[in-house]
Amino acid sequence: MTRYVMVADLRRCIGCQTCTAACKQANSTPPGVQWRRVVDIEVGEYPNVNRVFLPTGCQHCANPPCEEVCPTKATFKKDDGTVQIDYDLCIGCAYCAVACPYDARFKVEKPNYAYGDTPMPHEAIRADEATIGVAQKCTFCNDVVEAGVANGHKAGEHSEATPACVNSCITGALTFGDKEDPDSQVSQLLEKSEHFRMHEELGTDPGFYYIWDKKSMEDLL
Secondary structure: OOOOEEEEOOOOOOOOOOOHHHHHHHHHHOOOOOOEEEEEEEEEHHHHHHHHEEOOOOOOOOOOHHHHHOOOEEEEEOOOOOEEEEOOHHHHHHOOHOOOOOOOOOOEEOOOOOOOOOHHHHHHHHHOOOHHHHHEEEOOOHHHHHHHHOOOOOOOHHHHHOOOOHHHOOOOEEEEEEEEOOOOOHHHHHHHHHEOOHHHHOOOOEEEEEEEEEEHHHOOO
């Protein structure tokens, strides 16, 4: 089985938002819609306070609550572990947005452009009417990954089979790949690192991991 996941190394992320910009460009999301966000938070107590930058988005859960509440089965989980939306089946009820504990879903009721009611040339070319009035979210650039894999590239280890946010990360904080492949970069990273996932207590089994330190030698033995 394949389980595509993403790993964010919080020691490397500098909060530059390049991944956010790359995602918007790749997916042509309208103003106010960010499938990939980086949250700037403070941790600790004064005077020992640090800033942490936390990339967020759809967690591509193995047990997605958004799928459970979808009345038309528009939200579905693929064999590669990603959670996708069939825009032709979605009726825009937004039950999935309410059910998602990660605030990762959006709904756009009408076309929205960067400058007024007239689209810029690049917006007009890339406008997708199928995303209006339905739920939308991060797809892990599934179409790109699938095409790259079909051309013989390994997911997450070749730019043509890797999500835009990972390709654009200037510090190498983001990694993508098949967690079930022991030779993949994500598997090796998680094997050597202390990590956590958001809201694991909810039983969603998220596919987005956050590294915060290296494992000790005792843990590796």
